[in-house]
Amino acid sequence: MVHTFTALGQYLAADVNSGAVHVLDKLTYDLLSLIPGPMGETLPPELAEQLPQYDRRELEEGWRELLELQDGGLLFTDDTYLDPEAAMALPRAAVVKALCLHVSHDCNLRCRYCFASTGDFGTGHRMTMTPETAKRAIDWVVAKSGKRRNIEVDFFGGEPLMALDTVKQTVEYARSLEKEHDKVFRFTITTNGVLLDDDTIDYINREMSNVVLSMDGRREVNDHMRPTVNGKGSYDVIVPKFQKLVAGRGTKDYYVRGTFTRDNLDFSADVLHLGDLGFRHVSVEPCSGPADDPFAIRKEDLPQVEEEYEKLARLLMERRDINFFHFNVDLAQGPCVIKRLRGCGAGCEYVAITPDGEIYPCHQFVGKEEYRMGNVFDGSFDMEISGRFADQNIYTRPACRECWARFYCSGGCSASNLLVNGDITKSNEVACEMERKRLECAIALNAIAAGMGEAPYTERDNTACNQCGACAAEEKSNI
Amino acid sequence: MKHIQTLNGATLKASAAKGGCGECQTSCQSACKTSCTVANQKCENQ
Ligand code: SF4
C-alpha cells in the first residue's frame, strides 16, 4: 500500500509496509497517485493519456524512477515479512510493566470536559489512595512484570497532588525494591498545577522522569473549560507555577498539554500562546467523545480542524522554540515494527489502579464495572479481559488493516472506540481523520527540515491539493 | 534521481528482524493523557 498526499505544499508518498517515505515532484506525484499497485516495466499508455499535461518522455522518466524504488524495496512492498501471529504472542503474555496509579479520585478543578467526572469517576465519592494500597500496587507490578526491567508508574487522578504523601511514599518504596528485583522505575505525574509550591516543584523535578502539566492555552480558553471548584479561572494560579517548574526542569522531559474542543477550533493560537509563555514541549489534543458530547470534535468540524493543523504546522516552521508533540515523528529511529502493531497497552502491559486497589485496563475504563479486572490485594487478574485487549492490533481492527497510517498510529484508543462506537475494536473515525492529518503534517515537516521537495508553502494552490476540492469550487463561484 | 528524493528508507523492514524486546515505553493514545503516537517514541534497544 502506498499513500500519496500533499501537505504544506509538499508532494509526498509513504510506502506503508516498508516505512519508506519519498518526496516527489508534481509529475511523479500525479503519476504515482494513478498507479493502483505494483508496477510493470513500462509506462502503460492509458496512464500517460490521463496525464496529457506532461511530456511523454518525462512521464517515462518518472515511471523509471518509481520503478527503481519498487525494485529497491521502497515502493509497493508487501508485509509478508511479518508474521502477525508470532508478533502478537509477545504482548499476549500479559506482562504488566506500567501502572496508572489513581492516587486521588478527587480534584480541585471542575474541568467541563473531564472524562473522570471531575475526579470521582462518576462514583459520587471522592477519595485518595492510602500509601499501603499504593505499596501493594508496586509489589503487584514487580511480580507481574517478570523479566521486564523498566517499569513505569504514572501518578494520575483526579489530581494526584491531593495525595502527595502517597506519591512520596510510593516513590520511596519502589526505589527501595529496585536493586533486589533488578527493576528501574520511571515515574510520571500529571497535574493541574493548583497545589504546586516550591517544595513540590523541587520534588517533582528530582523524582519524576516526566511531568505532564495540564492547561489549555489562552487565558479565556483555559478559564472557560478549567474553572476551580468556586467557578473562578485557573490560569493565573497555575501559569507562574508551571513556569517555575519548567525553569527548574533541566533536561528532563515535560509536556504542557491542553485539550481543544469545538469551542476553540482555532487551537493553533493556543499552541503559540503556550510557546509564548516559555513552554517548549507542548501538546494540545482534540476532545473526543460521542456525537452528542457538547465539547468533542465532530465529523463536521474536521475540515476546519485539518486546516488548522496545516496552519499550525506552517506557523511552527517559524517557531523553532516550540516542540509540538504530535508533529514529532521520528521516521527512522522509532520503535520496532512489533511495537507498532499495537500502540495501546491497556489491559495487558498497562493497567490502572483505583484508590481501592482495583485493577482496570486503563484510566479510561475505571468505574466501568464490566471491565474490572481484579484487585492488588488478592492478586486477581482477569485474563479473559486481558486477552480481549491483547487481541487488539492493526491487523485485527478492521479499519486499521486498511489504513495507510497503521504503522505510525498503531491502532488508536480502545476506550475512545468504546465511547464513540460502543466497541473497543471499532475505530473512532473522527479521531482517525485527525491522526492521519497530523501525521501528514509531521511527515511534510520532516521533508522540509531535510531541505527536500518543493519550496515551503507559499500561497494557496488548488492544484497542489488532493483533499476536499472545496476551495476549487469556491474559486469557480467567484469567477 | 531527478524527480524523487527519498526521505526515509525501509526502516520498518529492518526493525522486524531485531524487534520485540518489550522494554520500550508503554504508550497511551488517548487524548486525555500523555497521549503518544507510537512513531515518536524511542527504542530502548538502539
Ligand atoms: S488512524 Fe485509525 S484506522 Fe488508522 S491505524 Fe490509527 S486507529 Fe487505525
Ligand code: SF4
Ligand atoms: S485504551 Fe485508550 S486511553 Fe486507554 S491506554 Fe489505550 S490508548 Fe490510552
